Amino acid sequence: METSQEHEHPQWEVVIGLEIHAQLATKSKIFSGAATAYGASPNTQACAVDLGLPGVLPVLNEEAVRMAVKFGMAIEAEIAPYSVFARKNYFYPDLPKGYQISQFELPIVGNGHMDINVDGSSKRVGITRAHLEEDAGKSLHEDFHGLTGIDLNRAGTPLLEIVSEPDMRSAKEAVAYMRKLHNLVRWIGICDGNMQEGSFRCDANVSVRPRGQQAFGTRAEIKNINSFKFVEKAINHEVDRQIQLIESGGKIVQETRLYDSVKDETRSMRSKEEANDYRYFPDPDLLPVSVSDEFKAHIKALLPELPDTRKLRFNEQYQLDTENADILTASRSLADYFETLVKESSCEAKMCANWMTGDLIAALNKANLEITESPITSQRLAGLLQRINDNTISGKIAKQVFEGMWHSTATADEIITEKGLKQITDTGAIEAVIDQIIADNSKQVEQYRDGNEKVFAFFVGQVMKAMQGKANPGEVNKILKTKLK
Amino acid sequence: MALTADDVKKIAYLARLGIHEQDVTAYANDLSGILALMTQMGATDTDGIVPMAHPMDQSQRLRADEVTEKDARNRFQAIAPQVEEGLYLVPKVIE
Numbered sequence: 001m002e003t004s005q006e007h008e009h010p011q012w013e014v015v016i017g018l019e020i021h022a023q024l025a026t027k028s029k030i031f032s033g034a035a036t037a038y039g040a041s042p043n044t045q046a047c048a049v050d051l052g053l054p055g056v057l058p059v060l061n062e063e064a065v066r067m068a069v070k071f072g073m074a075i076e077a078e079i080a081p082y083s084v085f086a087r088k089n090y091f092y093p094d095l096p097k098g099y100q101i102s103q104f105e106l107p108i109v110g111n112g113h114m115d116i117n118v119d120g121s122s123k124r125v126g127i128t129r130a131h132l133e134e135d136a137g138k139s140l141h142e143d144f145h146g147l148t149g150i151d152l153n154r155a156g157t158p159l160l161e162i163v164s165e166p167d168m169r170s171a172k173e174a175v176a177y178m179r180k181l182h183n184l185v186r187w188i189g190i191c192d193g194n195m196q197e198g199s200f201r202c203d204a205n206v207s208v209r210p211r212g213q214q215a216f217g218t219r220a221e222i223k224n225i226n227s228f229k230f231v232e233k234a235i236n237h238e239v240d241r242q243i244q245l246i247e248s249g250g251k252i253v254q255e256t257r258l259y260d261s262v263k264d265e266t267r268s269m270r271s272k273e274e275a276n277d278y279r280y281f282p283d284p285d286l287l288p289v290s291v292s293d294e295f296k297a298h299i300k301a302l303l304p305e306l307p308d309t310r311k312l313r314f315n316e317q318y319q320l321d322t323e324n325a326d327i328l329t330a331s332r333s334l335a336d337y338f339e340t341l342v343k344e345s346s347c348e349a350k351m352c353a354n355w356m357t358g359d360l361i362a363a364l365n366k367a368n369l370e371i372t373e374s375p376i377t378s379q380r381l382a383g384l385l386q387r388i389n390d391n392t393i394s395g396k397i398a399k400q401v402f403e404g405m406w407h408s409t410a411t412a413d414e415i416i417t418e419k420g421l422k423q424i425t426d427t428g429a430i431e432a433v434i435d436q437i438i439a440d441n442s443k444q445v446e447q448y449r450d451g452n453e454k455v456f457a458f459f460v461g462q463v464m465k466a467m468q469g470k471a472n473p474g475e476v477n478k479i480l481k482t483k484l485k
Numbered sequence: 486m487a488l489t490a491d492d493v494k495k496i497a498y499l500a501r502l503g504i505h506e507q508d509v510t511a512y513a514n515d516l517s518g519i520l521a522l523m524t525q526m527g528a529t530d531t532d533g534i535v536p537m538a539h540p541m542d543q544s545q546r547l548r549a550d551e552v553t554e555k556d557a558r559n560r561f562q563a564i565a566p567q568v569e570e571g572l573y574l575v576p577k578v579i580e
Contacts, residue, residue: 026550033553042571043562047554051561063550084538091501093575098501106538140572141579148579149572277499282538290544 013211014239015219016174016204017166020181021159022191023135023199024067030134030158031058031101038197046137046152052096057285060085064158067190068108068132069291069299071160074188074306075127077112079296085132085286088278093150094137102161104280107131108289114184115308116176117326125177126165135159154198160190166205166216171235175228178202180307182228187307187332195226202231206238208246217242218252222259222266234259238266310335318342318349327357333371337378344382347389355385359402376405384412397421397469425472427479430463433471434479437462448484459484486524487517 029036032049049056072079086104109130115122137152162181168174182200185191193200207219222238225231237259242252257266305313307329314325314335328338334356341352360381364374384405388398393416404415416422424430437459438445448455463476490509493516497504504512558571567574 028550028552028554033548033551035552035554043558043573044556044571046561047557048561049554053561059548060545061550062547065547082544089499093573093578139578141577144569144572144574146577147567147574148577149569150575151572279499284539286539287541287543287545288538 009208009239009243011211012208012239012243013213014169014171014235015166015207015209015216016168016171016235017219018164018168018174018177019203019205020162020164020178021135021201021203022071022162022181022185022193024064024158024160024190025192026061026063026067026158028061029156030061030064030132032156034156036157038194038199040153042149042151043153046155050096050152050156052098058101058283060286060289061158064132065108065289065291066295066299067158068130068160069296070188070303071130071162071185071190072109072112073296073300073303074184075109075112075114075130077127077130078110079291080106080108080110081291082106083108083131083289083291085283085289086280087283088133088280090278092136092139093148094139094152094155096137096152096155100134100136101283101286102133102280103131106288108291114177114180116173116180118170118173118176123167123173125167125173128163128165130160130162133159133161160185166207166219171232171239174204174235175232178231179228183307183331188304198226201226204231204235204238206235206242207252208239208242217246218254220252220254220266221256223256223269225259230259230261233261233264234266237264241266304332307332307335314338318353320349320353324353324357327361328353331371337371337374340378341382341385344379345385345389347382347385351385351389355381359399363402363406375407376402380405380411387412387416391423391425391472392416393421393423394469394473397423400469421470423472424467424470425475427475430467430471430475430479431483433463433466434459434476434483437466438483445484456480456484486520488513488520492516 024030026036028034029050032047034047034050035045037045049058069079083103084106085101087099088102088104089099091098107129109127111129112127113124114127115124117123135154135157137150137155140149140151143149164177168177182193185200186193191199195201202225204222204225205219206222207217209215209217220238220242222234225234238257245252256269258269259266311325311329314320314328315322320328327334329335338352338356341356342349345352360374360376364371369375384398384401387393387401388395393401400419401412401415401421404410404419405412408415410418441459441462444455444458448459459480460473460476463471463480464473490513493504493509493512496516497512562568562571562573565573
């Protein structure tokens with residue numbers, strides 16, 4: 001998509017910055033002791049603080065601070081020793097206090113970065129800041145006889161807003177950045193990444209400028225995009241809109257636009273400029289947050305090996321190619337599965353990687369399952385790979401056993417025994433079958449002896465067919481070669 | 486810096502405050518007076534002084550991540566003007 005766009009608009013450069021809201025996976029809210037669990041009955045998880053009742057005071061959740069710091073460390077950012085909460089003032093019914101508690105001038109996480117990979121080349125995307133804030137409630141505009149229904153369960157849920165530099169130059173780069181960030185927040189355990197439930201949302205700032213121009217063009221912000229596919233489509237759509245507008249003599253206005261995935265278009269959302277005048281000021285109800293060196297050291301010690309480091313290690317330690325290393329570090333659960341499989345099976349890492357990136361992931365995708373939901377655990381898959389490795393079954397039969405394991409809880413050994421799939425390595429039995437086949441196919445034998453090597457595959461096929469695939473392929477080849485001489 | 490009548494009206498709108506037309510000039514004068522004081526304070530030499538975010542020279546105490554609030558929807562909604570299916574009902578906000 002991006003390349004076609006470059007062909008279409010070679011004289012324009014696209015500039016994209018993303019703001020991503022990651023919902024922090026705490027048990028309770030950022031400023032109150034109400035639960036954050038998804039899907040509860042409306043307003044059953046909204047306490048007096050979340051409702052903004054008079055006389056209540058916010059008390060900051062330590063875990064939310066810890067998670068923000070953890071994220072800052074993962075992107076090699078500066079962690080502010082001193083950060084401040086501010087009130088962002090606006091009126092909307094799902095924001096009962098009339099302000100959202102956020103951070104403005106002194107965010108908890110400063111300058112960091114993340115490296116993305118697009119079309120084989122690496123690129124560093126700057127992360128300007130990440131700050132803590134509370135989420136608003138939810139407005140339901142339908143079905144209430146002309147009124148709006150308000151559910152405040154989500155009000156006060158901790159969010160980390162991660163703001164990138166305008167460093168991305170195509171929708172493809174934006175998607176790569178978003179995916180990588182999505183992997184990272186789940187990897188370090190600060191966000192469940194569930195996009196359907198709104199745990200990971202994206203706003204995109206998009207502008208265009210003539211190639212070679214230094215100054216940025218006027219940007220439009222596209223709000224609340226909730227899938228990777230829509231990010232790419234929404235950005236590409238917006239780029240086309242802006243270029244068409246400028247080329248036909250129009251002017252871009254700085255505004256917020258909403259992406260409509262059904263119509264595949266963006267449309268203006270807020271017309272009143274006052275809507276963006278938030279009059280931030282430090283929240284007098286909250287003291288500045290200090291993050292001590294001790295607090296940081298404690299978090300650092302618990303930080304897992306990060307995706308990029310692990311990928312590099314997979315390259316070196318297991319000699320995986322970049323493609324496999326990429327796939328197997330796409331999530332921490334996948335990487336853990338892989339390493340358990342290598343350890344439990346004692347098979348070659350490459351074989352383990354191929355089984356995972358091939359059969360296992362294909363089956364998971366088909367069933368729309370995550371690796372953590374895989375019907376075949378790494379221990380069970382290890383059992384299967386061991387049987388291939390010790391020649392009990394061939395690779396081909398293994399696929400059949402894999403099928404059986406997918407649909408049951410049986411081990412590889414149980415299925416092999418039950419279905420009689422054990423490979424025949426008894427040379428006598430194989431020889432008998434081969435003798436019969438040679439006798440039955442004199443024409444092909446003649447062809448082979450006349451130098452038509454291709455016929456060899458025919459014989460292998462015949463033997464395998466006669467032995468229901470259970471003959472050891474190495475043995476079959478060896479015996480066939482001798483007998484056909 | 487002196488505020489105009491329009492500035493006062495805009496600030497009132499943003500804060501959703503209803504003000505009487507005849508009071509606008511008085512508000513503009515009062516608010517301008519506050520700003521003038523700020524300007525006067527701005528002349529003080531504050532080089533090398535870190536701005537305070539809060540008059541209390543302490544840092545925020547943190548709470549353990551525990552769910553301590555039980556569902557009290559019925560009590561909260563007893564004082565709400567209108568509720569339905571557990572939701573608070575408000576005048577429609579989008580056209």
